[in-house]
Amino acid sequence: MVFGAHGDDEIIGSGATLYGFSKKGVEITAVTFTNRETAYARIEDKDKAVLRAKEEMATANVILGIKKRVILGLPNQGVVNDRETFQTCTKLIREYRPEMIFTHAHADQHRDHRAVSELVDEARSKAEENLSPDWGTPHRTYAVLYFEIFDLFAKPHIIVPVEDSWLEKKLEAMRSQTSQLEVLKGIEYHIRGLAMVRGTAIGSKYGEAFQISDFHPSRAQM
Numbered sequence: 001m002v003f004g005a006h007g008d009d010e011i012i013g014s015g016a017t018l019y020g021f022s023k024k025g026v027e028i029t030a031v032t033f034t035n036r037e038t039a040y041a042r043i044e045d046k047d048k049a050v051l052r053a054k055e056e057m058a059t060a061n062v063i064l065g066i067k068k069r070v071i072l073g074l075p076n077q078g079v080v081n082d083r084e085t086f087q088t089c090t091k092l093i094r095e096y097r098p099e100m101i102f103t104h105a106h107a108d109q110h111r112d113h114r115a116v117s118e119l120v121d122e123a124r125s126k127a128e129e130n131l132s133p134d135w136g137t138p139h140r141t142y143a144v145l146y147f148e149i150f151d152l153f154a155k156p157h158i159i160v161p162v163e164d165s166w167l168e169k170k171l172e173a174m175r176s177q178t179s180q181l182e183v184l185k186g187i188e189y190h191i192r193g194l195a196m197v198r199g200t201a202i203g204s205k206y207g208e209a210f211q212i213s214d215f216h217p218s219r220a221q222m
């Protein structure tokens with residue numbers, strides 16, 4: 001499962017890895033918290049922002065192999081770690097029962113990203129507790145991995161070696177977010193440059209870096 005505040009975060013943060021997993025037959029569910037209604041670069045695009053975001057997300061699903069996307073429809077810059085959203089996240093984890101979760105890092109300049117990171121860590125932990133069976137059967141997620149958007153990790157914990165075709169799919173998915181290309185000028189350079197830096201660190205051409213959440217321990221698989 002991948003939890004992102006805005007519909008392009010999972011592309012920037014983990015698009016190549018998600019594509020690599022989908023190629024191996026792993027079922028990927030994305031949860032997007034907002035409608036992206038403030039992410040327009042020109043005033044004349046304002047009214048179309050939500051509809052365009054929806055279409056662009058659907059396109060990215062196909063490119064990256066995301067099987068299902070749940071859009072919570074919260075306001076941009078308005079994601080908060082409140083009780084209702086926390087319970088929603090807990091229920092979604094119990095419903096989709098991931099082995100692994102990708103999401104934002106706690107230390108992120110964007111308020112929505114920080115809120116999502118906290119919500120997901122707490123919900124992952126709550127989802128495995130033996131309570132509220134009406135929210136779904138308790139589920140233990142093996143690990144939560146944080147991805148990078150624009151705040152880069154000084155010390156990544158794990159770097160996924162990214163094949164050329166995976167990076168191309170990530171870039172294709174990013175290009176399909178046409179409404180964001182003006183908002184995030186130079187995003188393709190950022191993605192390709194960072195992929196090279198992260199790859200170099202592990203002897204690979206390209207890479208995608210993650211930090212492992214220590215919010216809640218993983219249960220060792222023996």
Ligand SMILES: [Zn+2]
Pocket residue numbers: 005006009110113
């Ligand atoms: Zn974002």
